Amino acid sequence: AQRVTQPEKLLSVFKGAPVELKCNYSYSGSPELFWYVQYSRQRLQLLLRHISRESIKGFTADLNKGETSFHLKKPFAQEEDSAMYYCALNAGGTSYGKLTFGQGTILTVHP
Amino acid sequence: DAMVIQNPRYQVTQFGKPVTLSCSQTLNHNVMYWYQQKSSQAPKLLFHYYDKDFNNEADTPDNFQSRRPNTSFCFLDIRSPGLGDAAMYLCATSRGESGYNEQFFGPGTRLTVL
Numbered sequence: 001a002q003r004v005t006q007p008e009k010l011l012s013v014f015k016g017a018p019v020e021l022k023c024n025y026s027y028s029g030s031p032e033l034f035w036y037v038q039y040s041r042q043r044l045q046l047l048l049r050h051i052s053r054e055s056i057k058g059f060t061a062d063l064n065k066g067e068t069s070f071h072l073k074k075p076f077a078q079e080e081d082s083a084m085y086y087c088a089l090n091a092g093g094t095s096y097g098k099l100t101f102g103q104g105t106i107l108t109v110h111p
Numbered sequence: 112d113a114m115v116i117q118n119p120r121y122q123v124t125q126f127g128k129p130v131t132l133s134c135s136q137t138l139n140h141n142v143m144y145w146y147q148q149k150s151s152q153a154p155k156l157l158f159h160y161y162d163k164d165f166n167n168e169a170d171t172p173d174n175f176q177s178r179r180p181n182t183s184f185c186f187l188d189i190r191s192p193g194l195g196d197a198a199m200y201l202c203a204t205s206r207g208e209s210g211y212n213e214q215f216f217g218p219g220t221r222l223t224v225l
Contacts, residue, residue: 004153032212043115044154044201044216086153090212097205097212098144101153 002027002091006102013077014110021072021105023061023087032090033063033070034099039083047072047085057081077109114138115217117202123223124192132187132220134202141207143185144214145177148199160185161207189222197224 003026013019025031035047048056050063050070061072070087086104090097115136124130134143142161146154158167160179174196176188189196199221203214 034213043218044203046213046215049213097142097214098156098159099154099214101155103151103153 002031002089002100004087004089004100004102006085006087006105008105009103010106010108012108012110015079016076019074019077019081019107019109021085021087021107023070023072023102025068025070025087025089027068027089027091029091031063032097033061034088034090035059035061035070035072036086036088036101037083038086044086077107079109079111082107082109115202115204115215117200117217117220119220120218121221121223123225124189125225126194127191130189130192130222132189132200132202132222134185134187134217135183136202136204136215137183138204138215139182140204140215141182142205143179144203144205145175145185145187146201146203148201148219150198154201157187192222192224194224197222 005024007022033050036044037047038044059072059074061070063070084104084106087102088099118133144159145157147157148154156168157171157175158177174190179185199219201219202217205214
């Protein structure tokens with residue numbers, strides 16, 4: 001069975017500091033990984049997906065199959081990045097997504 | 112704007128009294144999902160529909176049922192809510208095509224069981 005682990009429940013940084021939100025997964029097949037974000041009083045929304053290999057709002061994430069990780073990184077955190085971040089895995093097997101979420105990390109960026 | 116709408120945003124029910132939560136979408140997506148999210152926990156998939164095909168997760172209690180009368184609407188029925196069913200219920204949709212697995216979420220309905 002698939003599993004997603006986000007070891008940090010809370011993460012605090014100062015504005016301008018680098019930030020890394022950790023995500024590890026376990027899945028025997030070829031996974032599809034996502035980062036979802038939930039800002040205060042807003043709905044859960046997609047931040048980025050590994051297959052796109054894009055940078056969104058300055059965030060990037062690289063899938064490391066050897067380490068089974070998909071850490072989210074940003075070189076210079078901003079106050080508006082404060083939110084709940086979920087790493088999620090689509091175990092495939094279907095043509096559409098059934099997501100398994102990690103427990104989430106609350107990121108707080110202090111001024 | 113195309114979106115996923117959930118009503119009501121807050122629902123209070125009594126122990127054992129059936130309750131229905133509703134979700135609608137203007138995205139014309141094939142797949143609709145229901146998640147349960149308890150306090151400080153990750154969203155947990157309960158079931159989903161691909162068009163009219165219902166797919167239940169193995170560990171979803173029988174107390175939870177769902178209906179999808181058409182593409183736009185999907186309902187979550189809790190037949191006899193217990194105190195442990197108090198949670199945020201999230202509806203989500205996706206296109207249902209390979210390579211388009213992004214899910215679009217509604218704002219959620221927070222269920223309180225008295």
